[in-house]
Amino acid sequence: xxxxxxxRDFKVxxxxxxxxxxxxxxxxxxxxxxxxxxxxxxxxxxxxVACGYCMAVCPEAAIAVTENPMAYRHHGAWTPxxxxxTLKQAxxxxxxxxxxxxxxxxxxxxDHLLLDACQVTNPSIxxxxxxxxxxxxxxxxxxxxxxxxxxxxxxxxxxxxxxxxKLETPITxxxxxxxxISLNAQKSLALAAKECGIMWATGEGGLHQDLYEYADRACxxxxxxxxxxxxxxxxxxxxxxxxxxxxxxxxxxxxxxxxKVPLQxxxxxxxxxxxxxxxxxxxxxxxxxxxxRQLIYxxxxxxxxxxxxxxxxxxxHNVAAIASGIVRAGADILYLDGFRGGTGAAPTIIRDHVGIxxxxxxxxxxxxxxxxxxxxxxxxxxxxxxxxxxxxxxIIALGADAVAIGTAALIAMGCHVCQRCYTGNCSWGITTxxxxxxxxxxxxxxxxxxxxxxxxxxxxxxxxxxxxxxxxVESLRGSRERxxxxxxxxxxxxxxxxxQAGV
Amino acid sequence: xxxxxxxFCTRGVSPRLDVVGALAVARGVGLCCxxxxxxxxxxxxxxxxxxxxxxxxxxxxxxDAVAAGERHFELVxxxxxxxxxxxxxxxxxxxxxxxxxxxxxxFMNGPHITVHGNAQDGxxxxxxxxxxxxxxxxxxxxxxxxxxxRVFVRGDVGYRVGIxxxxxxxxxxxxxxxxxxxxxxxxxxxxxxxxxxxxxxDGRPLVGDYCATGIHGGEIILRGQIDEFNIATNHAxxxxxxxxxxxxxxxxxxxxxxxxxxxxxxxxxxxxxxxTPISHxxxxxxxxT
Numbered sequence: 001x002x003x004x005x006x007x008r009d010f011k012v013x014x015x016x017x018x019x020x021x022x023x024x025x026x027x028x029x030x031x032x033x034x035x036x037x038x039x040x041x042x043x044x045x046x047x048x049v050a051c052g053y054c055m056a057v058c059p060e061a062a063i064a065v066t067e068n069p070m071a072y073r074h075h076g077a078w079t080p081x082x083x084x085x086t087l088k089q090a091x092x093x094x095x096x097x098x099x100x101x102x103x104x105x106x107x108x109x110x111d112h113l114l115l116d117a118c119q120v121t122n123p124s125i126x127x128x129x130x131x132x133x134x135x136x137x138x139x140x141x142x143x144x145x146x147x148x149x150x151x152x153x154x155x156x157x158x159x160x161x162x163x164x165x166k167l168e169t170p171i172t173x174x175x176x177x178x179x180x181i182s183l184n185a186q187k188s189l190a191l192a193a194k195e196c197g198i199m200w201a202t203g204e205g206g207l208h209q210d211l212y213e214y215a216d217r218a219c220x221x222x223x224x225x226x227x228x229x230x231x232x233x234x235x236x237x238x239x240x241x242x243x244x245x246x247x248x249x250x251x252x253x254x255x256x257x258x259x260k261v262p263l264q265x266x267x268x269x270x271x272x273x274x275x276x277x278x279x280x281x282x283x284x285x286x287x288x289x290x291x292x293r294q295l296i297y298x299x300x301x302x303x304x305x306x307x308x309x310x311x312x313x314x315x316x317h318n319v320a321a322i323a324s325g326i327v328r329a330g331a332d333i334l335y336l337d338g339f340r341g342g343t344g345a346a347p348t349i350i351r352d353h354v355g356i357x358x359x360x361x362x363x364x365x366x367x368x369x370x371x372x373x374x375x376x377x378x379x380x381x382x383x384x385x386x387x388x389x390x391x392x393x394x395i396i397a398l399g400a401d402a403v404a405i406g407t408a409a410l411i412a413m414g415c416h417v418c419q420r421c422y423t424g425n426c427s428w429g430i431t432t433x434x435x436x437x438x439x440x441x442x443x444x445x446x447x448x449x450x451x452x453x454x455x456x457x458x459x460x461x462x463x464x465x466x467x468x469x470x471x472x473v474e475s476l477r478g479s480r481e482r483x484x485x486x487x488x489x490x491x492x493x494x495x496x497x498x499x500q501a502g503v
Numbered sequence: 504x505x506x507x508x509x510x511f512c513t514r515g516v517s518p519r520l521d522v523v524g525a526l527a528v529a530r531g532v533g534l535c536c537x538x539x540x541x542x543x544x545x546x547x548x549x550x551x552x553x554x555x556x557x558x559x560x561x562x563x564x565x566x567d568a569v570a571a572g573e574r575h576f577e578l579v580x581x582x583x584x585x586x587x588x589x590x591x592x593x594x595x596x597x598x599x600x601x602x603x604x605x606x607x608x609x610f611m612n613g614p615h616i617t618v619h620g621n622a623q624d625g626x627x628x629x630x631x632x633x634x635x636x637x638x639x640x641x642x643x644x645x646x647x648x649x650x651x652x653r654v655f656v657r658g659d660v661g662y663r664v665g666i667x668x669x670x671x672x673x674x675x676x677x678x679x680x681x682x683x684x685x686x687x688x689x690x691x692x693x694x695x696x697x698x699x700x701x702x703x704x705d706g707r708p709l710v711g712d713y714c715a716t717g718i719h720g721g722e723i724i725l726r727g728q729i730d731e732f733n734i735a736t737n738h739a740x741x742x743x744x745x746x747x748x749x750x751x752x753x754x755x756x757x758x759x760x761x762x763x764x765x766x767x768x769x770x771x772x773x774x775x776x777x778x779t780p781i782s783h784x785x786x787x788x789x790x791x792t
Contacts, residue, residue: 094791222629225667226648230631231590231612258784270650270671271693276719276784280691284666285625285644294585294605298628301562302590302610 006087007071009080010048012063014040019062025054030427030437031420052416053427085348098348099421099431101248101340101385101407109359109492110391114501116482118469125471127462133472134458136402138172138199138239138379139164139308140332162332163307165219165239167402168197169458170473171392173450174337174383174406175221175241175312177205179256179265179277180344180421181410182438184446185430188413190214191447196454199238201404204254204279206268207233219310222299224253225279227269231302239333240299241310242292244283247341247358247384248351250314254279255345260424260433293329300330308332308379315339315361315384316354320368327369327378335404336361338384342407344431345422358384359398363496366399366478389460398496399478412453413446548575548596558584558604569593578603583623588614588633605642608635611652624661627654632674636762643685646678649695653677657763658703662711663687668721670694679759686711689778693720698755700726700770708733715739715778719785723778724752726770738785739778748777 016039026034033048035041040063042048050065072080085096118124125132139162146158173189180203190211193200201219206228211218215236222229223243234240245251256265256277266273286292292311299309310333311326313319319336326334338358343351362382369375382400385407386392392403411417414428421431429441465473468482476482484501485493493500549568553561561584565576574595578587581601588597588608597616599607602623608616609628621639628644633652643661646654651674659682666687668676676695681702688710689697701709708730715723716735724744734741744752753771760767 088791092791095789096791226629226650229610229629229648230650231592231610234590234610255786257787266671270674271669272671272720274783275693276787278667278691278693278717278719278786280667280717284663284687284690285628285647294625298586298589298606298609298625301559301586304563304566304590 006047006084006091008047008068009071009084010050010065011068012042012048012054012065015060015062015064016040017062018060020060022059024057024059025063028053028057028427030425030432030434031423032425049418049420050416051418051420051427056414096348097345097422098351098419099342099344099346100417100419101342102352103419104352106339106357108385109357109488109496110385110387110394112486112488113359113394113496113498114484114486115390115393115397115464115468116484117467122469124469125466127459127466130466130471132462132465133474134169134461136167136170136379136473137164138167138310138333138381138402140378141376143376163305165199165308165333166197167199169454169461170396170400170402171196171198171454171457172219172381172402172404173198173200173409174342174404175201175203175219175243176344176406176410177203177221177227177256178208178211178268179205179260179433181431182426182429182433182441183208183210183264184438184441184443185410185413187211187214187443188441188446188450189409190218191443192409192450192454193217195447195451196458198454201241202228202237204228204243205256205265206270207236208264208268212236221312222295223279224281224283225277227271227277227279230270234299234302237307239308239310240303241312241333241335242283242295242299242331243312244286244292245312245314245316245337246343246346247314247337247339247355248343249346250316250339250350250355251281252346252350253281257424262433265433289325289329292326292331296330310335310378310381312337314341314354315356315358317356319356319361320364323365324368324372324374327374331378333379333381334365335381335383336365336400337404338382341384342410343421358382358386359395360492360495362395362400363398363480363498367497370478389457389464392457393461393464393476394483396473396476397479397483398498399480401477408453409450412450413441548577549573550577550579552580553578553582553584553601554580556584558586562586562589565597566591569595581620588616588635591633594633608633611635621658622656626656627652627678630654630676638763640682641680645680646676646697649676649678650674651676653758654679655759655762656680656682658682660684660699663690665689665692665695665697665723667691667693668695668697670721677755679755681759681763681765683707684710684714686713687716688714689718689721689723690715691717691719692723692780695721696755697721697723698726698752698759699724702765702770710734717785718778718780719783720780725776725778727773729776734778738781740781742777742779744775744777749775 026036033046148158150156189200204221204223219239220237221241258274258276311331312335315338339355379401382395383404386403426432429438480497483498485498486501576597579600583604585604587603588611590610591614592612594613599618606625611633612631613633615634618637622637622641624642627646629648635654637656640658641656645664648667660680662685679698714734
């Protein structure tokens with residue numbers, strides 16, 4: 001029935017003059033949106049999602065994906081996306097799913113913040129000639145440090161330092177589970193983390209045996225479904241993270257459909273093949289800060305207090321008070337995920353309308369923890385649309401110790417942000433478990449690209465620090481004085497603790 | 504710290520005792536040696552008086568002793584200490600006298616724990632392997648995310664028991680409670696076997712509301728009269744046990760009855776209902792594709 005058709009978002013245009021009919025595009029499309037009938041054509045029903053794979057593999061640049069301009073007549077309020085989703089729901093009666101981070105045009109606070117630089121009175125530092133200290137330790141720091149002298153008169157640390165994770169640069173990879181992404185994608189992150197001396201994170205999908213050798217750089221996650229969580233998983237890790245929430249879907253559980261649970265995923269998650277992996281919205285043993293403390297210490301006991309235990313939450317309205325409770329509950333690392341944070345699958349309505357920006361959340365939490373004198377009790381990781389080293393520097397100036405990057409790392413691996421991760425058809429082999437797709441992703445090659453991104457941001461961060469006239473990232477942490485705002489309201493600037501530019 | 508002097512076993516005073524010896528632990532011969540016939544190599548056991556001990560110290564003593572090769576423990580005067588057996592991978596036996604605190608046997612992977620008393624919340628939280636026997640009642644959230652091993656509770660259990668239990672290959676967790684249970688029994692259940700017997704029921708409801716909500720694997724077996732109102736019939740199918748299933752139940756109940764000295768025939772002499780998932784994907788249809 002023509003009336004029931006959801007119009008196409010995109011049109012695939014093939015230049016048949018130069019197309020050599022090799023069909024790489026047809027075979028390459030994970031969504032089966034192309035067919036070959038003497039020449040390459042769009043599939044009559046399967047729709048192109050603009051993942052860009054066909055364009056990348058076409059040897060003649062004969063194929064192009066464009067927006068379908070005449071799908072809907074222009075209307076300021078009823079955007080094409082709204083009309084499309086309304087029709088989709090009328091046809092199915094279901095909750096709309098999506099992938100990646102919030103796609104709506106909310107004001108981006110980062111883009112209204114500008115960094116300072118030294119001129120004349122306080123000379124800048126040249127990072128090409130002078131060392132820049134970016135090394136970052138994640139974990140609880142003691143309130144004070146005592147030093148004593150050893151037998152030879154050398155200074156020795158007397159204070160017991162709680163367990164820390166050492167990062168060579170203040171960047172980690174965001175937790176993305178095996179199941180939501182492919183093993184090759186996870187391996188790429190693990191390899192890149194090893195190469196760069198940073199940390200990757202398992203997400204709630206367990207740790208596949210193939211990745212055990214990278215476990216010492218892994219933050220293993222304990223989420224409400226407890227998939228793949230066992231004592232060896234905890235004991236091999238660099239750090240442990242209790243996942244309470246995710247920026248893309250605060251207050252919402254996870255749901256890995258049975259189709260994305262083939263043999264290997266089932267082994268890592270320790271569930272039967274083809275079973276739905278339902279992670280309920282709450283942990284059923286956590287209904288309060290006291291309960292959270294109980295789980296934090298259950299994990300610390302399980303690993304004999306040998307590694308930091310963190311808590312990941314989505315940035316929501318009362319985030320500062322919540323953060324204070326989490327830190328007092330004994331979390332060594334607090335991971336804040338802003339409302340633009342990515343996901344493998346979330347209800348669109350939640351992703352696009354729930355949570356608060358990470359910039360405001362970090363500023364509010366850093367303020368609150370300082371006011372209460374407990375800022376040193378935990379490290380703050382900021383996530384949720386850290387798009388460049390500028391965002392990295394700005395969020396550190398707002399109070400974060402380090403950032404976690406998910407989408408940026410996936411883009412470095414080939415992701416085109418088509419937002420169809422939940423379908424399991426990713427042509428790039430990232431968010432799929434289909435073997436013919438995952439084998440496209442060579443972990444060695446992709447790890448190098450991800451590592452390059454981390455190296456590039458690290459170099460840029462050094463340049464920024466040099467311009468600021470400081471030689472350690474520690475000197476930028478929470479230094480709001482080095483930021484100025486353009487085009488923000490007084491209220492926003494108050495929350496950020498940032499002055500208007502020109503002042 | 505108090506410690507009760509016990510006769511030392513003449514066979515087993517080894518140098519590794521030093522590790523725990525410094526912590527004023529008395530070694531003696533006790534119950535645990537009779538628990539696992541054939542594994543009596545470490546016949547003498549470590550006895551720890553837990554009075555006034557913080558859980559962190561108590562558990563550290565146990566962990567250090569396990570690392571030093573000790574295999575049998577008797578913890579006396581336990582009074583609310585949390586996390587006993589947490590994260591232990593070794594097949595040790597731990598006899599607990601008193602009331603252990605929350606998260607008994609969390610992330611546990613092998614030990615056999617017997618509680619001579621009641622247990623509190625979070626017993627067998629995310630447990631992978633091993634056994635916990637409670638000669639009393641147990642609190643809320645028993646066996647959350649449990650993947651293997653078994654838990655036997657002689658008396659009642661609280662709310663949210665067996666939530667998200669799951670099975671994997673040969674790891675099939677079993678929880679058997681002799682008494683009654685609160686709400687959310689077997690919620691989100693993904694695998695394994697949950698058995699609720701309702702012995703000494705005295706007219707109380709066997710199970711609270713929302714039993715088996717979101718069940719997508721495993722089985723729940725309920726003994727005696729049940730009220731369909733309590734059960735999530737949109738997710739669970741209810742049937743009486745057939746003969747094969749009764750046989751399987753008998754093999755589950757055998758060690759339970761042995762542990763608590765109950766007559767298995769008497770326990771089995773009632774009607775048993777079995778709840779199984781209607782779908783392995785209870786929420787699969789909720790989404791627009």
